[in-house]
Amino acid sequence: MGRNPVTWLGSPTFPDAARRSLGDTQLRGNLRKATTTIRGKRESAVAELDDWEQLRRAGEAVKDDVLANLDTYLERLEAAVSERGGVVHWARDAEEANRIVLDLVRQEDADEVVKVKSMATAEIGLNEALADGGVDAIETDLAEVIVQLGEDRPSHILVPAIHRNRAEIKEIFAQMPDPPDSDDPRALAEAARKYLRRKFLSAKVAISGANFGVADTGSIVVVESEGNGRMCLTLPETLITVMGVEKVLPRWQDLEVFLQLLPRSSTAERMNPYTSIWSGVTPGDGPQKFHLVLLDNGRTSTLADEVGRQALRCIRCSACLNVCPVYERTGGQAYGSVYPGPIGAILAPQLAGDLHDEQAASLPYASSLCGACYEVCPVRINIPEVLTHLRAEVVEAKGKRTPEAMAMSAAAWVFGSRRRYEAAQKAGSLTRLLARGGNLSSLPWPGSKWTDTRDAPVVPKESFRTWWRRNRG
Amino acid sequence: MGSARDEILGRIRAVERPESPPAPRDYDRVRHADDPVALLAERIADYRATVYRAAARELPYRIAERLDGRGTIAAPADVPGEWRVPGVSWLTDDPPLGVSDLEEADGVLSGCAVAIAETGTIVLDAGRAQGRRVLTLVPDYHLCVVHADQIVVSVPEAIERLDPAGPLTFISGPSATSDIELDRVEGVHGPRTLEVLLAA
Numbered sequence: 066m067g068r069n070p071v072t073w074l075g076s077p078t079f080p081d082a083a084r085r086s087l088g089d090t091q092l093r094g095n096l097r098k099a100t101t102t103i104r105g106k107r108e109s110a111v112a113e114l115d116d117w118e119q120l121r122r123a124g125e126a127v128k129d130d131v132l133a134n135l136d137t138y139l140e141r142l143e144a145a146v147s148e149r150g151g152v153v154h155w156a157r158d159a160e161e162a163n164r165i166v167l168d169l170v171r172q173e174d175a176d177e178v179v180k181v182k183s184m185a186t187a188e189i190g191l192n193e194a195l196a197d198g199g200v201d202a203i204e205t206d207l208a209e210v211i212v213q214l215g216e217d218r219p220s221h222i223l224v225p226a227i228h229r230n231r232a233e234i235k236e237i238f239a240q241m242p243d244p245p246d247s248d249d250p251r252a253l254a255e256a257a258r259k260y261l262r263r264k265f266l267s268a269k270v271a272i273s274g275a276n277f278g279v280a281d282t283g284s285i286v287v288v289e290s291e292g293n294g295r296m297c298l299t300l301p302e303t304l305i306t307v308m309g310v311e312k313v314l315p316r317w318q319d320l321e322v323f324l325q326l327l328p329r330s331s332t333a334e335r336m337n338p339y340t341s342i343w344s345g346v347t348p349g350d351g352p353q354k355f356h357l358v359l360l361d362n363g364r365t366s367t368l369a370d371e372v373g374r375q376a377l378r379c380i381r382c383s384a385c386l387n388v389c390p391v392y393e394r395t396g397g398q399a400y401g402s403v404y405p406g407p408i409g410a411i412l413a414p415q416l417a418g419d420l421h422d423e424q425a426a427s428l429p430y431a432s433s434l435c436g437a438c439y440e441v442c443p444v445r446i447n448i449p450e451v452l453t454h455l456r457a458e459v460v461e462a463k464g465k466r467t468p469e470a471m472a473m474s475a476a477a478w479v480f481g482s483r484r485r486y487e488a489a490q491k492a493g494s495l496t497r498l499l500a501r502g503g504n505l506s507s508l509p510w511p512g513s514k515w516t517d518t519r520d521a522p523v524v525p526k527e528s529f530r531t532w533w534r535r536n537r538g
Numbered sequence: 539m540g541s542a543r544d545e546i547l548g549r550i551r552a553v554e555r556p557e558s559p560p561a562p563r564d565y566d567r568v569r570h571a572d573d574p575v576a577l578l579a580e581r582i583a584d585y586r587a588t589v590y591r592a593a594a595r596e597l598p599y600r601i602a603e604r605l606d607g608r609g610t611i612a613a614p615a616d617v618p619g620e621w622r623v624p625g626v627s628w629l630t631d632d633p634p635l636g637v638s639d640l641e642e643a644d645g646v647l648s649g650c651a652v653a654i655a656e657t658g659t660i661v662l663d664a665g666r667a668q669g670r671r672v673l674t675l676v677p678d679y680h681l682c683v684v685h686a687d688q689i690v691v692s693v694p695e696a697i698e699r700l701d702p703a704g705p706l707t708f709i710s711g712p713s714a715t716s717d718i719e720l721d722r723v724e725g726v727h728g729p730r731t732l733e734v735l736l737a738a
């Protein structure tokens with residue numbers, strides 16, 4: 066078994082990466098603007114529903130039921146999909162999943178596939194594996210096109226190119242056969258439409274992820290905005306869907322909860338523009354060959370951790386990223402994984418499953434434990450609890466507290482407050498603090514009193530949250 | 539191939555997991571609206587789709603009004619005869635139209651299965667007057683007729699009405715993206731213009 070590609074090979078540890086991105090003022094400007102907008106919108110989308118808290122509790126409970134009976138529901142899903150003409154495959158890890166998909170693509174004699182954005186396929190590095198096998202994977206989600214053409218890494222779950230502004234995107238799109246003539250988002254979207262149209266119409270094979278898979282009906286659900294999902298799910302003859310095992314839902318009725326929680330939490334809309342739901346193969350309508358690849362890749366070992374397993378409830382809405390003060394300042398790429406932000410800090414190291422890996426072990430420190438992520442999470446994942454738990458595990462794995470971990474804890478505390486952050490920047494001490502193995506005892510500004518505290522710096526939680534609410538955006 | 543399956547299921551079964559109680563369903567399954575048709579119209583319009591209302595009797599006239607001058611319009615084979623108004627040339631999906639035919643079409647006319655007032659969503663289930671998914675995807679203009687009895691207020695009511703067997707498409711406004719600076723822009727790959735005709 067190879068290395069789990071959920072974290073990017075050769076990525077610096079979080080403190081090192083954070084130090085670099087802090088120097089990038091363009092990046093921070095783009096991020097602050099985008100997250101500020103979406104935070105406000107999410108709040109009003111959520112406030113519209115009087116029963117939001119009940120929906121969150123239902124979402125949490127359904128997902129806990131999934132985890133408690135995962136084997137039963139997966140077998141049920143497999144039976145339902147097979148009965149309706151789909152073929153189900155199982156993959157223990159990234160390598161196995163990639164091999165299965167490559168073989169399926171080769172069976173169709175295709176050297177190009179169209180893809181609709183999927184965290185699972187990004188997690189396993191499918192595009193790279195296909196490229197090694199001589200198959201071109203064309204991303205079709207606008208943000209993924211930006212990342213792919215820019216030879217870049219994603220920095221957000223929902224909006225992988227959130228770190229790019231319109232001017233930068235126009236430059237990246239200049240390499241299209243029909244480049245945009247202005248940096249108006251409309252012109253940029255139009256350029257992408259033209260660029261991808263031909264690809265959709267000629268592709269024989271499409272690859273997708275899945276937001277949900279319903280065990281009792283075999284229904285697979287893809288939630289999207291642009292219509293590139295519908296194109297991929299409708300036009301090609303063959304459809305291959307890669308789905309993490311934890312995405313299964315017990316029953317059809319459960320969709321009534323998640324189709325309310327997800328759009329309002331992610332794009333902050335009452336409903337996203339398009340949701341496609343299909344079950345196996347429909348004769349005469351859409352792909353006539355359907356393959357479902359069920360992916361483990363660290364999920365079952367995450368399930369085994371009593372505290373950490375709640376991360377598997379995640380529906381990838383990205384609300385926790387948008388409210389996170391650390392994410393807003395460092396950007397997504399600093400986390401060195403397709404899963405950035407608070408969810409990345411607890412999910413990536415668990416999926417990677419190796420706390421001796423310096424980079425993975427640094428991720429649970431990428432937080433100020435302010436709790437904003439827990440408050441917005443539609444499935445009530447107690448991210449601060451898991452972070453604290455994982456920090457303890459890191460300490461145990463290493464047998465000692467590394468200077469780096471201590472530096473990160475302190476830095477996270479600084480990230481958590483605009484006042485502390487600005488003061489630290491002014492003093493030029495932030496970069497020193499983040500320097501590998503920085504010596505905390507020599508900190509020059511009045512915050513040095515926490516240097517002798519325990520693992521997580523003591524933050525007056527309630528007053529901090531109040532502060533953050535008042536001062537953000 | 540059996541071994542990956544057995545190993546994954548085995549790993550799951552090796553984990554001691556607590557019993558989980560049934561999920562609480564004390565959220566609103568049904569929601570009240572004084573005027574569901576008006577609510578639907580308002581919510582669809584919020585997505586920058588255009589909504590027109592028609593008394594049931596005048597529906598053909600309203601359809602003709604919308605399609606006037608649009609040229610070639612694709613339609614599923616089973617749209618009601620009175621919807622096939624004169625003044626446009628009809629492209630019927632029988633025998634099945636090719637993608638290139640649909641590329642050339644100036645628009646598509648369809649009905650729907652369910653509409654959700656609260657979220658401004660229309661749902662197609664490939665049933666009567668809706669046809670194959672590709673029909674309402676490739677043309678750049680989509681005119682969708684919604685009847686009053688197809689309207690529900692909440693998402694749970696819609697899920698209960700829908701048959702999971704058919705391929706379903708939930709449509710909330712025209713195709714859009716928020717990928718550039720998280721700003722919503724209408725019109726990427728799906729139909730860039732969505733018009734909804736509420737026959738109520």
Ligand code: SF4
Nearest residue numbers: 379380382383385442
């Ligand atoms: S952890 Fe919660 S808030 Fe964050 S992406 Fe997952 S579901 Fe959304």
